[in-house]
Amino acid sequence: MSAINQMSDLNQLVNQSNVHHQLSVPQLVERVLSRNEGSLTHTGAIQATTGEYTGRSPHDKFIVKDDHSTDAVNWGKTNQSIEDETFIKLYHKVLDYLKDRQELFVFKGYAGADERYRLPIQVINEFAWHNLFAHQMFIRPTEEELTQHEAEFSVISAPTFKADPEIDGTNSEAFIIISFKHRVVLIGGTEYAGEIKKSIFSVMNYVLPKKNVLSMHCSANVGKEGDVALFFGLSGTGKTTLSADPDRKLIGDDEHAWSNFGISNIEGGCYAKCINLSFQKEPQIFDAIHFGAVLENVVLNPHSHQPDYDDTSLTENTRAAYPLHHIKNTVVPSVAGHPNAIIFLTADATGVLPPISRLTKEQAMYHFLSGYTSKLAGTERGVTSPQATFSACFGSPFLPLAPSVYAEMLGEKIDQFDSEVYLVNTGWTGGAFGEGERMKLSHTRSMIHAALEGELKSVETYLDPVFDLQIPTHCPGVPDDVLIPKKTWKDPNAYDRSAHELANKFHENFKKFEHASKEIKEAGPSYGRL
CATH class of the missing domain: 3.40.449.10 (Phosphoenolpyruvate Carboxykinase, domain 1)
Structure with missing residues (x-):
């Protein structure tokens, strides 16, 4: 029984x-x-509010x-x-x-x-x-x-x-x-x-x-040639936005499993952040919000019932929930082969991490266990501005088992299926939050496209002296100066101070993974390494 x-x-x-x-x-x-x-919106979606609790x-x-x-x-x-x-x-x-x-x-x-x-x-x-x-x-x-x-x-x-x-x-x-x-x-x-x-x-x-199946907090899509990409990251880092690519078929936007047979979606729908949503920026998500979709804490015009996606009076964590079939370009059923590329997304509020860098396997394991990002406003109750955080496996709040269980499984699969791994900063550039500006979505899309198409494999790289990351010096569709974080700051000394401070936070956080191998421990920032 x-x-x-x-x-x-x-x-x-x-x-x-x-x-x-x-x-x-x-x-x-x-x-x-x-x-x-x-209430019913002008497109037929349902709009509801959640009162005091507007996040997890x-x-x-x-x-x-x-x-x-x-x-x-x-x-x-x-x-x-x-x-x-x-x-x-x-x-x-x-x-x-x-x-x-x-x-x-x-x-x-x-x-x-x-x-x-x-x-x-x-x-x-x-x-x-x-x-x-x-x-x-x-x-x-x-x-x-x-x-x-x-x-x-x-x-x-x-x-x-x-x-x-x-x-x-x-x-x-x-x-x-x-x-x-x-x-x-x-x-x-x-x-x-x-x-x-x-x-x-x-x-x-x-x-x-x-x-023996790896569960992952990530989105996934597949290209015309069957090449699969995974996008890891906490809420607000861009998983949903970046996986909804008109040139690639969506597998899913948030939760996946990786078995010996390939990738499969855990869900049947998408739960997209829709603050500042527009057709120009995210047409697939914008068009998915019609009859049957649910808008959560989105403010409506009282007369037209049109959503005001720029209105944050209820919360910045406004959401749209809709089934996968509301996205035109999806895989049915939502299963695919093994990933060719893995993207770690981080919304770095300090503005010092490079917009894209290629990781070795050891660096991939280090950054997967670290799970560095910034909690963005509204994703959790009481969070009103970006807060630096380390969330193991880019999903610590949802992991009942020890992070090492998931990390070891990921490392084995990277080896087994020869997946390339990139760290992508969708956060700030030119300074920290409040001084710099958010990375342009068009630039991030160009960098990810180049990574998935193999255009960054042979590009000359610059070794970041603080984080020991290999940064491409050129990427189609992105100004070269944007690729090197220090060049975007007005005050180079201020950049150094912020970068050193973040590197020390990485080292302090990684002390909890004392059982990690020497190779993985040494794959973190070179600055401050003992």
Whole structure:
């Protein structure tokens, strides 16, 4: 008997007469509007707001510590523990609360486009618009698949249920709790839909490595010749934007698996940041926001209902959720071969990292474990300006296992499939945040295009004396001076000070990886190396 069946109250809940199962997009849109959960935009998309929580709440995320997880999970500030008994009590409180709701909504689908490794899931929502979000973000079953579908993991989302930290063992009224033993994700106190998506990603990051499959926080696309590219990076670094390339087919924008058979998308949709979105800059994403899409915390014109993508009055973390088929140029099903190129994206708020550099395998492992970037405004609750951070594997908040598990798997696959790796700075140039300017998207696109087309292989390079990175001295479509960060700064001495400061941060952060090989440790910045 599965853990879910042991928790029979869940089956009772989803079989109540007030529960709607597998509603279509039009039906869900009707429910959203009739329940006053959101508004209709001029293109037919649904717009909803999330109240106080406009981003993920990492301090409110827990994993249940029990006989399934105790020895496997990398416990700490990221993976906070909560006792099984405490979870069970809160679980039943939430279910009792939901039983009295006027309506509930259930979506059944999959995480994982590769049928060999996909996870059957069900998402139980208090809000119709959250169920529409789940319908668009996960992989939708065919009618035949639905008849055979048995959920192996359940997400229960009760945003209007507020926890009492003193009684319920949480840190606040909000909570996101994963139980691998009971195969349940319990969410409450937050209306931010991204928690639904990211909780299942965390589950897959636990499940897939046990099957010798590398789970990755990255976007992916494929060229006309079948060449595959991966784009790693935290929220706001450009994964979605840069993978939506009109000359390449999109595999997916955020979460992928790399098995011995190749790359596969974990999701069935995209969750794109849409602050300052325009047709001129990102036509594919702009055109994807029509009927069935969900706009989160985007301000609408009260008369025309046209989105104002430049309006940050609610948050800078405005989002658009839409299914993959809203993008014209996609791979169906979303699977492809092994990656020819891997791009590490970092939004460097100090403005000292080069816009592109080619990495050796050892440097790739160093920068993958480091996962340096800047948290951008709005992606997490309380972040209002860029903050330098190191997020192992470019996805530390979603990794239940030790970073070394994912890093070792990546290193093995780079060796096995001879993938080239590049570090690309989509952050600031000419100075730090507040002084310099954000890297031009057109320049970044040109650099990535050159990398994917092999145009940087034979170009003369400049060895950065601080970070020990090989920087191409020429790239089609990019002024040469842009390629060397120090040349973009008005004050070279100020650049040196900032670069040295960042190099020291790299070294300090890497102390946590004391078991890494000497070759990987020495692949970091040459300045300040002991």
